């Protein structure tokens with residue numbers, strides 16, 4: 001055995017979504033964020049395109065994010081779905097979180113790699129981030145509001161049309177007992193062809 005598998009199994013199983021309502025006020029240190037992003041960049045990519053990009057919002061930078069989220073929600077939500085309470089909750093969540101990371105697939109120019117594979121690679125990077133956060137005892141929340149998947153969102157974040165915003169990752173120290181979860185049995189999702 002090259003690594004301590006029980007440790008790895010532990011982090012994979014223990015990683016949990018924890019929402020900002022359940023974060024303490026403790027600030028997530030920059031060194032941790034740097035490690036989280038560094039580990040993200042070790043995800044696999046077809047053709048080594050490394051299509052991930054990260055925008056880290058912390059401190060006053062969160063005001064810029066708040067402004068963008070407010071405008072996107074207002075401009076991109078159909079009138080019948082618009083809910084001012086939902087917007088207020090999103091704003092409070094950003095205000096309550098010391099560090100938020102926007103996870104982006106930045107399409108490499110002149111690549112033969114299908115776009116779906118670039119998106120998959122960035123999702124792998126996202127999982128590396130959440131696992132690293134869990135190892136630090138941080139809760140993570142990967143949010144993917146519909147308005148991120150719009151041309152308006154790409155423009156607001158200064159991205160190209162072909163780039164793709166994959167989510168906003170909230171990080172924080174939990175104020176609650178670490179949540180438990182469960183999964184379907186492996187036999188239920190696996191077919192062995194011997």
Ligand SMILES: Cc1cc2nc3c(=O)[nH]c(=O)nc-3n(C[C@H](O)[C@H](O)[C@H](O)COP(=O)(O)O)c2cc1C
Pocket residue numbers: 015016017018142143144145167181
């Ligand atoms: C790509 C992706 C997008 C997600 N988007 C949302 C979201 O918009 N809102 C939300 O409440 N949770 C979102 N989640 C988190 C899931 O709800 C969460 O992973 C799931 O409930 C399982 O809980 P666990 O992470 O604690 O195992 C997302 C997760 C992934 C991987």
